[in-house]
Amino acid sequence: MKFYFSFFLCITMSILFAQTNNYEISFENAVHHETVVKGTFPELEIDTVTFRMSRSSPGRYALHEFAKNVYSFKATDSKGNILEVLRPDPYSWNVIGHDGTIKISYTLFANRGGGTYSQVDETHAHLNIPATFMYAPTLKDREIAVDFKIREDLGWKVATQLPLVSGTTYSAPNLxxxxxxxxxISNHSVREFQVDNHGKTQTIRFVLHHNGTEEELDSYFENVKKTVLAEKEVYGELPDFDYGTYTFLACYIPNASGDGMEHRNSTILTSTRSLANGGMEGNIGTVSHEFFHAWNVERIRPKSLEPFNFEETNMSGALWFAEGFTSYYTNLILCRAGIISTEKYVEGISGTFNYVWNSPARQFFNPIEMSYQAPFVDAATSVDPVNRENTFISYYSYGSVLGLALDLSLREEKLNLDDFMKLVWRQYGKTEKPYVIENLQQVLAEYAGNDFANTFFNKYIYKSEMPDYSALLNSVGVILKQDSEVPYFGAAVSLDGDGHGEIQSNPKIGTPAYDAGLDKGDVITDINGSGFPDGQQFSAYIEKLKVGDTLKITFERFGAEKKTTLLLKANPDYSLLLMEKEGDKPSKKQLRKRADWLKTLAP
Known part of the structure; x- marks a missing residue:
């Protein structure tokens, strides 16, 4: 996902030249998740060369400290003499006293098969390169050759966006x-199809490592093709993929970790769901999301992520657009492609909408500032408690509902988000000119006028106001409905081992639980003198009560008994529903606008 490149593609026999860094990776001890990596770095002109493991990875914004899984590091010169190694920090190895060539070797433990880490076992070698290979920062502009020593006894084959040199050796123009x-690297299956792109053929390749059948893959691949072509329609063309090919690298296996991670000419797709066990429907959304990134973030790229920093976190205020607008299109594309129904698409927006609309976090941060939180939330880990329930809205979700609002607002002006994205693509994606947020506002002004652009950005991007979704959705025959009779407690409560109820998350500001002074970790022992409602889900118990009911609650906190009174409020959640499902008849104008939005046939 994360690089802006300006290079001429001239990789073939050039890897034979002396100033090429060569790697070799083997997997003899795959059963114990170990791989051995060797590297040769010739024609060195400085005495001390620093080798590093990355601390971050393309598509991620937080630190991951890949060095923690490296051991048995050794360095020699060209004659095999052991070289001195110093450790200035946890992720660097300084090698001293070489003869112009340094050879390194180390063992890597790898056992997480997703988009960020690597996994090696007897089913596959699933390699995220920053999590696997050391590099020398001073040699970043050199060409690279890597020989993947596959396990032929396991039927392994190599799939990658790297161009093949010969055998199992692949190359890269730079670090x-x-x-x-x-x-x-696995015993995978491959499907591919060609797409005409202004007279130039682009190959879309789908690689699947799974335990299912070829027939299941064939069926799934038809939906992949529909998704690719629907997204091509948004921008009017495919990107000009390097080497003419885009590769989906999918692992739908029990030992994977669910994830999706976009790259310049490929993407990682991992899931524990097999195609036969829900994956046919459940996994296709990740395909849609990640492929959309081939335009939005890989080539339409925030300047704040250029160049990508492998040694630190990578922060950007544009993730509401890069990730959020991509999230808006994820299911919209599936609806347009006929993979999910109009009803399912519209009703599926409800969860994201409620998460954003009902969050108290908007009083603290706008979408740009939410994007700044990525280094703390993007698969980051911490041991100290945080208050994310009240202070954070995912930039994926925030941007998604803003994308919906912008699309429907533009359609009120007889414009649409697709054409805006085309314009951004032509000015900043196709030219691979990194943008700043002000550039997006300028493009919107060029497309829809200064007043429209200034209103949208000043209210909803630089501030955290919310558009009039009821009116916008009504314009396409969708109702925003709220049930004022459903009672609301305001915190997740689950049974503990003693038949009491423990509050599982920080209550949100303004909810009944928050106003009553309850907190995460409190154990409810009694409600209105009847004990805790053991034997049923707490949410089902609350649903049987009424808005306005008073609950006298006894609870334990830090070993002490406390009491409070809680007043049930109306559930603040909304449902998005097609008008006709509620017995209302949308007008012909509403139906035409809906058909134009979802690319369906007008009535």
Missing amino acids: YYFMDSPTE
Whole structure:
């Protein structure tokens, strides 16, 4: 996902030249998740060379400290003499006293099969390059050759966006391209199709490592093709993929970790759901999301992520657009492609809408500032408690509902978001000119006028106001409905081992639980003198009560008994529903606008 490149594609026999960094990786001890990596770095002109493991990875914004899984590091010169190694920090190895060539070797433990880490076992070698290969920062502009020593006894084959040199050796023009090139080595299946792109053929390749059948893959691949072509329609063309090919690297296996991670000419797709066990429907959304990134974030790229920093976190205020608008299109594309129904698409927006609309976090941060939180939330880990329930809205979700609002608002002006995205693509994506947020506002002003652009950005991007979704949705025959009779407690409560109820999350500001002074970790022992409602879900118990009911609650906190009174409020959640499902008849104008929005046939 994460690199802006400006290079001429001239990789073939050039890897034979002396100033090429060569790697070899083997998997003899795959059963114990170990791989051995060797590297040769010739024609060195400085005495001390620093080798590093990355601390971050393309598509991620937080630190991941890949060095923690490296051991048995050794360095020699060209004659095999052991070289001195110093450790200035946890992720660097300084090698001293070489003869112009340094050879390194180390063992890597790898056992998480997703988009960020690597996994090696007897089913596959699933390699995220920054999590696997050391690099020398001073040699970042050199070409790279890597020989993947596959396990032929396991039927392994190599799949990657890297160009093949010969056998199992692949190349990269520089460190950045290498780091952005995940690789799947397994006994996988491949499907591909060609797409005409203004007279130039582009190949879309789908690689699947799974335990299912070829027939299941064939069926799934038809939906992949529909998704690709529907997204091409948004921008009017495919990107000009390097080497003419885009590769989906999918692992739908029990030992995977659910994830999706976009790269310049490929993407990682991982899931524990097999195609036969829900994956046919459940996994296709990740396909849609990640492929949309081939335009939005890979080539329509925030300047704040250029160049990508492998040694630190990568922060951007544009993730509401890069990730959020991509999220808006994820299911919209599936609806347009006929993979999900109009009803399912519209009703599916409800969860994201409620998460954003009902969050108290908007009083603290706008979408840009929410994007700044990525280094703390994007698969980051911490041991100290945080208050994300009240202070954070995912930039994926926030941007998604803003994308919906912008699309429907533009359609009120007889415009649409697709054409805006085309314009952004032509000015900043196709030219690979990184943008700043003000550039997006300028493009919107060019497309829809200064007043429209200034209103949208000043209210909803630079501030955290919310558009009039009821009116916008009504314009396409969708109702925003709220049930004022459903009672609301305001915190997740689950049974503990003693038949009491423990509050599982920080109550949100303004909810009944928050106003009553309840907090995460409190254990409810009694409600209105009847004990805790053991034997049923707490949410089902609350649903039987009424808005306005008073609950006298006894609870334990830090071993002490406390009491409070809680007043049930109306559930603030909304449902998005097609008008006709509620017995209302949308007008012909509403139906025409809906058909134009969802690319369906007008009545």
